[in-house]
Amino acid sequence: MREPTIYEMSSPGRQGVRYPDPDVPTTPLPEGLVRETLPLPELSELDVVRHYTNISKKNYSIDSGFYPLGSCTMKYNPKVNEEAARLPGFAFTHPLQPTETIQGNLALMFELQQWLAEISGFDAISLQPAAGAQGEFSGVMTIRAYHLHRGDSQRKKMLIPDSAHGTNPATASMCGFETVAIPTDEKGNVDLAALKAACDDTLAGIMLTNPNTLGLFEQGIIEAIEIVHQAGGLVYGDGANLNALLGIARPGDLGIDVMHFNLHKTFSTPHGGGGPGSGPIGVKQHLAPFIPGPVVTVVEEGSQDVPPLFGFTMPEHSIGRVKSFFGNFAMMVRAYVYISMHGPDGLRTISENAVLNANYVRALVNGVYHVPYDRICMHEFVAEGHWNEAPEVSALDIAKRLIDYNFHPPTNYFPLIVHEALMIEPTETESKQTLDRFADALLKIAEEAKNEPALLKDAPHNTPVGRLNEVKAAKDLILCSCDLPYG
Ligand SMILES: *Cc1c(COP(=O)(O)O)cnc(C)c1O
Numbered sequence: 001m002r003e004p005t006i007y008e009m010s011s012p013g014r015q016g017v018r019y020p021d022p023d024v025p026t027t028p029l030p031e032g033l034v035r036e037t038l039p040l041p042e043l044s045e046l047d048v049v050r051h052y053t054n055i056s057k058k059n060y061s062i063d064s065g066f067y068p069l070g071s072c073t074m075k076y077n078p079k080v081n082e083e084a085a086r087l088p089g090f091a092f093t094h095p096l097q098p099t100e101t102i103q104g105n106l107a108l109m110f111e112l113q114q115w116l117a118e119i120s121g122f123d124a125i126s127l128q129p130a131a132g133a134q135g136e137f138s139g140v141m142t143i144r145a146y147h148l149h150r151g152d153s154q155r156k157k158m159l160i161p162d163s164a165h166g167t168n169p170a171t172a173s174m175c176g177f178e179t180v181a182i183p184t185d186e187k188g189n190v191d192l193a194a195l196k197a198a199c200d201d202t203l204a205g206i207m208l209t210n211p212n213t214l215g216l217f218e219q220g221i222i223e224a225i226e227i228v229h230q231a232g233g234l235v236y237g238d239g240a241n242l243n244a245l246l247g248i249a250r251p252g253d254l255g256i257d258v259m260h261f262n263l264h265k266t267f268s269t270p271h272g273g274g275g276p277g278s279g280p281i282g283v284k285q286h287l288a289p290f291i292p293g294p295v296v297t298v299v300e301e302g303s304q305d306v307p308p309l310f311g312f313t314m315p316e317h318s319i320g321r322v323k324s325f326f327g328n329f330a331m332m333v334r335a336y337v338y339i340s341m342h343g344p345d346g347l348r349t350i351s352e353n354a355v356l357n358a359n360y361v362r363a364l365v366n367g368v369y370h371v372p373y374d375r376i377c378m379h380e381f382v383a384e385g386h387w388n389e390a391p392e393v394s395a396l397d398i399a400k401r402l403i404d405y406n407f408h409p410p411t412n413y414f415p416l417i418v419h420e421a422l423m424i425e426p427t428e429t430e431s432k433q434t435l436d437r438f439a440d441a442l443l444k445i446a447e448e449a450k451n452e453p454a455l456l457k458d459a460p461h462n463t464p465v466g467r468l469n470e471v472k473a474a475k476d477l478i479l480c481s482c483d484l485p486y487g
Pocket residue numbers: 071072131132133134165167209213238240241262277279
């Protein structure tokens with residue numbers, strides 16, 4: 001039976017809250033400012049508590065189950081992060097306060113800049129961007145500013161591998177570049193011959209993701225970077241997959257000129273549903289004058305007894321601000337806590353376990369699911385959700401059926417170069433038992449696909465709603481199941 005909506009449960013006069021009598025004289029409100037009637041439901045406190053509690057239980061989240069969304073690093077977010085971000089000294093500061101009164105916040109940002117630089121092998125960091133995509137925008141604008149500063153205005157071409165995340169070509173176009181797709185070779189690497197052929201004196205750079213979105217380490221990355229540098233281009237690194245490299249390889253050491261971090265992926269913060277995020281960029285010295293600002297610097301050296309005085313500085317040829325004030329500060333607090341909690345060795349262990357877990361699941365399902373570009377993967381792998389024996393079953397059906405087994409589906413239909421792609425990133429925070437249960441579910445679903453495909457086609461079976469038109473749901477958002485009595 002369908003649960004009644006809060007509008008159906010409404011009963012005239014029922015009330016969940018009682019307001020105290022005013023202790024100041026009442027004043028009539030200006031005419032026309034207030035609606036005559038506002039047909040909100042009338043409910044008791046208990047009705048309201050149950051309504052919201054039940055809605056919250058319908059959400060699937062990393063706190064309620066396994067969430068192997070590839071390319072997004074949906075790892076567990078330690079609750080201590082939340083406690084730190086809510087400390088009054090952080091939470092109640094105002095961005096317009098004089099900097100002398102927020103030295104603790106600035107010290108945290110300064111140290112985070114230094115840690116990110118050390119982890120990634122870059123020389124300067126801007127904490128401004130509020131998402132990976134905005135980090136890309138900032139980084140590619142930085143590349144553009146560098147070329148223009150040198151009078152290289154003919155450099156209009158940005159190379160993008162065909163496995164790249166959609167934000168890469170979107171970013172390059174937004175920054176005024178013309179994009180050229182570079183194919184992937186049979187091993188899952190950027191095709192170096194095609195890359196070489198695309199390089200000339202109009203080259204602005206390349207946007208490389210390493211490990212790439214197939215979950216594979218770019219085996220020719222050093223050579224690819226050399227080819228681009230020799231043609232006078234710069235290398236943008238999409239750092240969304242940094243969860244595979246912490247303490248093992250530094251993108252700056254590989255020769256990358258500028259990269260974004262997704263603090264909300266690699267360094268844990270609840271994300272999804274549109275934010276909030278944080279996408280700082282790291283750059284080599286030659287790009288440091290161009291990065292978004294302000295950045296945090298030491299404006300007065302300290303001594304043994306006096307701490308240094310921190311302040312905000314605009315880099316000399318900065319592309320400007322990309323975010324109001326100083327970026328998403330609370331995300332910086334969470335990343336700071338996460339990094340300090342793990343320390344250098346702990347960070348390396350994160351990546352080792354992320355890679356181990358992905359390879360474990362890959363080994364359990366490989367063969368039953370076709371894994372193209374079949375080699376040791378990094379923190380994620382991409383399988384095909386398709387069998388010739390079950391021609392009507394698609395990756396989407398497998399994803400929907402996984403919901404019946406109480407797992408969040410992996411990313412599907414990305415990367416575009418894999419047919420019916422299922423992109424699985426278990427992350428380091430999951431136990432062997434969870435990974436075994438997940439692989440079991442995938443193997444059972446493969447059996448069902450061949451013997452009882454209707455089970456997949458009609459899935460999910462035990463959610464409040466079945467298959468939604470996801471595009472319409474996003475573009476034409478209606479947040480209430482009932483007809484509201486007003487527009
Ligand atoms: C997530 C992701 C992005 C974009 O990052 P957001 O923080 O979601 O804007 C870019 N590239 C890759 C490979 C990603 O996985």
